[in-house]
Amino acid sequence: MSQPRPCRATAHSNIALVKYWGKRDGDDPALNLPAVGSLSMTLDVLRSETLVSPAQADGFELDGAQIGGKPAAKVFAHLDRVWRLADLNGARPPCSVRSTNHLPTAAGLASSASGFAALTIAAAGSFGICDQLDGPARAQLSAWARMGSGSAARSLWGGFVRLDAGSRGDGSDCLARQLHGADHWDxxxxxxxxxxxxxxxxxxxxxxxxxxxxxxxxxxxxxxxxxxxxxxxxxxxxxxxxxxxxxxxxxxxxxxxxxxxxxxxxxxxxxxxxxxxxxxxxxxxxxxxxxxxxxxxxxxxxxxxxxxxxxxxxxxxxxxxxxxxxxxxxxxxxxxxxx
Incomplete structure (x- = not known):
């Protein structure tokens, strides 16, 4: 594709009711495979909104401030990852990424979950990989989001979500799935x-x-x-x-x-x-x-x-x-x- 298209994604934070802590030892670190599975509840008001659009050069804005250094590097490394996983031709075009966190950042409230989920979805839309989040697309993007943040895999769905650690070295059985929708239990x-x-x-x-x-x-x-x-x-x-x-x-x-x-x-x-x-x-x-x-x-x-x-x-x-x-x-x- 010649240029990305502007796309906005919203993903909600989630809190693990059964916890995730630790990466799987011995497998490809790039896959970011968890050592244990987890079960979470997606939250209604704590969320991240991310806009990916074409630009002259890569730039990252978070909550209205221009961000550089390691945080920006992680964002653009993830865009490169999505581009590569989608097997798109050529070098990734430059992108503007503008994100808003409707929750405290890096404070133990899973801002990385909602942030990387929203970034993954917005990138996929911007790069023309998908136009809507149907079942197969949601499952695929969940696996890609996991590579940015382990808990981000669960934020593709609402309600109550389980992520299995799996055992295969390629991560193909490390999958998230919705157990129940948001209306399952008050x-x-x-x-x-x-x-x-x-x-x-x-x-x-x-x-x-x-x-x-x-x-x-x-x-x-x-x-x-x-x-x-x-x-x-x-x-x-x-x-x-x-x-x-x-x-x-x-x-x-x-x-x-x-x-x-x-x-x-x-x-x-x-x-x-x-x-x-x-x-x-x-x-x-x-x-x-x-x-x-x-x-x-x-x-x-x-x-x-x-x-x-x-x-x-x-x-x-x-x-x-x-x-x-x-x-x-x-x-x-x-x-x-x-x-």
Missing amino acids: LKLLVVHTARGAKQVGSTGGMESSRLTSPYYPAWVETSPADLDAAQTSLAARAFEPLGAVMEHSCFKMHACMLATQPPLMYWNGATLEVIRAVWSIREAGGPRGFVTSDAGPHVKVLCESAHAAALAQQLREVAGVHEVQIVAPGPDASLELL
Whole structure:
């Protein structure tokens, strides 16, 4: 093709209820294959919007600011990847990439998931690979998005999504699929913000440190498949207590693996712990029931039934160190718009 065409994509962040931490050892690093599978909930208001359009030279704008250095290099390396995977002829034409994150960037709220999913979709539309996200196109772009960010594979779909780690060296069985749409279950996720700004240790480097140095890493990998299956069963049956229990178990196993890494990976702050304790105390006292999870960042996410979301959120806003509590619902599929 002579020139890219302007295309905008929107992809929503997702939070893993059963966690992903670690890359598969021994396979092609470019495939970015996870060591364990994961199961996530796509979020309705936390999203990234990305416009890819023709330009005289490559340029990257994020939230209205021109970005260079390593972040821009990662964006354009991914555009090169999409161009190459689509087997398009010649060199990739220069592109302007303009992205807006409707969530904090690099703070443990999966901005890389929504960001790389939106970038992958917008690039595919811009390069003429697809005009709409039908089933085969969505599945293919999910695999390509995974190469930019492991969790981005899940953001191609709304609702509840499972990503299997697979075992083949070419990654052909490392596939994401939607288990249930956003209307499957009236759940809410409370996103409890306990800090401002980006985290100090990125997930990619942290995962590799855990793989190489944490004595708990092998157990983490070995026990994850059972958590995935248990969560999927509970999700299908809309069994809230069993789903919450396996979600918490997966979270704390992951953080135990992180803490045993050398040097230790501590993504939490004091407010993180106070929020976790508050959720447990409220639950034990017979109040609104919630279950906690936390990713590679200081924020806490609390899964609860919709009827209890407002009351539980209000109690958590009163915890010292909490900046904000957002109430989010299961979100929609990623979308593509040809301009």
